[in-house]
């Protein structure tokens with residue numbers, strides 16, 4: 001199977017980290033694309049033109065990072081999606097917060113890329129930053145839920161925090177969130193995170 005990704009994409013990073021953590025990376029080829037350039041044929045793989053996408057050996061391609069991650073988990077040797085029960089809801093809630101941070105951060109970045117000067121909608125940007133702040137505050141309040149064996153929830157949160165550091169380094173998130181900062185400092189040292197670091 002083949003994972004189609006872009007090195008700077010935090011959603012694709014989530015899939016790459018998940019593949020490594022669940023032990024599926026041996027079965028995985030990876031191919032970098034530039035989604036914004038609409039590579040020829042890519043919309044046959046992912047009609048909405050985004051990364052990541054997964055070309056499977058046993059079925060049609062999968063796209064949308066959480067779907068890709070869940071399939072990778074089914075192909076791996078170590079389960080990172082907890083079984084049904086409270087731990088699974090905790091992990092899925094962490095994904096919701098992490099994806100919320102990413103969706104708001106990417107939308108904010110797009111606003112800056114596609115508009116200039118007075119055309120930039122500051123009200124829109126402020127709203128995205130509020131979403132990021134509130135989701136980070138939730139993760140800080142629930143930081144003990146991030147302890148324990150690696151789950152997809154931890155992977156998603158780490159990739160969201162990594163994206164903030166990568167694209168929004170000037171906006172400090174650590175000072176008022178010491179537990180989240182300490183957790184991330186440790187998680188960021190995992191080989192899966194180092195190998196997929198967009199800044200490397």
Ligand SMILES: N[C@@H](CCC(=O)N[C@@H](CS)C(=O)NCC(=O)O)C(=O)O
Pocket residue numbers: 008009010011035036048049050051052063064065066106
């Ligand atoms: N919800 C999607 C978001 C993926 C996404 O937005 N990827 C960006 C890169 S960070 C992309 O490919 N953008 C190209 C586009 O929007 O056309 C997922 O989880 O896979």
